[in-house]
Amino acid sequence: MAFWWVNHKQTRDHEVRGGYLWSPYRNRNGAFNQTYENMRHVRVGDTVFSFAHGQIGAIGRVVEAAVGAPKPTEFGSVGDYWADEGWLVAVQFRQVARPIRPTEHAAVIGPHLPARHSPIQTNGHGNQGCYLAAISDALGQLLLALLREDLYQIPEPEPFMVEREEPSQAVLEDVRLIEADHTLSETMRLQLSRARIGQGLFRTRVILSDEACRVTGVTDQRVLRASHIKAWRDSSNAERLSPHNGLLLSPHVDVLFDSKLITFEDDGRMHVHPSLPADVMERWHLDPARKVERFRPEQAAFLAHHRQRFAEKVR
Structure with missing residues (x-):
């Protein structure tokens, strides 16, 4: 040391x-x-x-x-x-x-x-x-x-996040495509790869913007996920690393948000997809009528894209 x-x-x-x-x-x-x-x-x-x-x-x-x-x-x-x-x-x-x-x-x-x-x-x-x-x-x-x-x-160093499940095939394929893209600098390839699995500079930037999960209020960064608002596949490389395209969310809220089962208006109102059984929100102690903190103006375009995907979701 x-x-x-x-x-x-x-x-x-x-x-x-x-x-x-x-x-x-x-x-x-x-x-x-x-x-x-x-x-x-x-x-x-x-x-x-x-x-x-x-x-x-x-x-x-x-x-x-x-x-x-x-x-x-x-x-x-x-x-x-x-x-x-x-x-x-x-x-x-x-x-x-x-x-x-x-x-x-x-x-x-x-x-x-x-x-x-x-x-x-x-x-x-x-x-x-x-x-x-x-x-x-x-x-x-x-x-x-x-x-x-x-x-x-002085606390021993701890990871900024809980270990996530093994990356899915889709995530692994995205990382492979990043590594194969030699139009990008080595630095950019590394940060994009880390951002894809919820680590690195993207996560750090999101933590700077959001100190807690907007829905649960949890502040322990070790158990929170940096979630993209506009999906990875729909984003440019700049958007994939932009802190404005990220939210700090508790794991169960991240699952709902990433699956387009919940979304938000710019003023913080939450929408729940009709295909989601009511008991999910109830058992997870999530109040769909609760209005979270207003989002920043820079996040408006990303949220609009998320609401569009939410509206297009069938089930």
């Missing part, structure tokens, strides 16, 4: 809330950047200290090692000068109870800083151009002590 320090002032809220780190492969001019390359060396179970706005305010455990991924759309204009593809590392973050400012502890932190690619200066201020820095075990333990955090109380 290793310790890492991430400087992410501009993207901190997206990354900590979304549970990931993202960096381009190289600098804007194509030059090698060791602190981006460090993303490739992170391993499951490693500890990450989140530094932003002059303080360490969150600690994370790595859940998945680095994979190629498109730049998160939620970065918006902040990421305009970064390349469109880079490394994505899944991290489970949590806020610390007592954030610390390295400037107030520079005298004890300074001697433990790495000689090269240090995340901060000896005075405690951040180093521009340094994203992810490897730090020694001694510095990692010192930071835990200053934060009054016990390493053993």
